[in-house]
Amino acid sequence: MSDIENRTRDVMMKVLQISPQDISPDISRKNRPAWDSLKHMNLMLALEDEFGIEFSDKEIVELNSLHFLVDALRTKRS
Structure with missing residues (x-):
């Protein structure tokens, strides 16, 4: 698991x-x-x-799974 995925999972657990x-x-x-x-x-x-980072309104609607979240975060971080 990548650092981004681990951090995303941690945030998901809390929220x-x-x-x-x-x-x-x-x-x-x-x-x-x-x-x-x-x-x-x-x-x-x-x-x-x-x-x-900041998500656009469109991204917020589309980011509805762990997979999509991690992909979007990887893209924004690169």
Whole structure:
């Protein structure tokens, strides 16, 4: 696991209030009831703070899984 993925998972655990074993590689808003719209916005803000980046409105809507989040963060960090 990369540093970006580990940090993303840590933020997800805190914001979504879930345990590490609940964060599977395919976790998404569709399959995780705790990941509602309010927590999604809190997650986006927490990730922006953690990585010192900013997501566009379009990105916020589309970043609905661990996979998409890690890919977007890798792109923004490069």
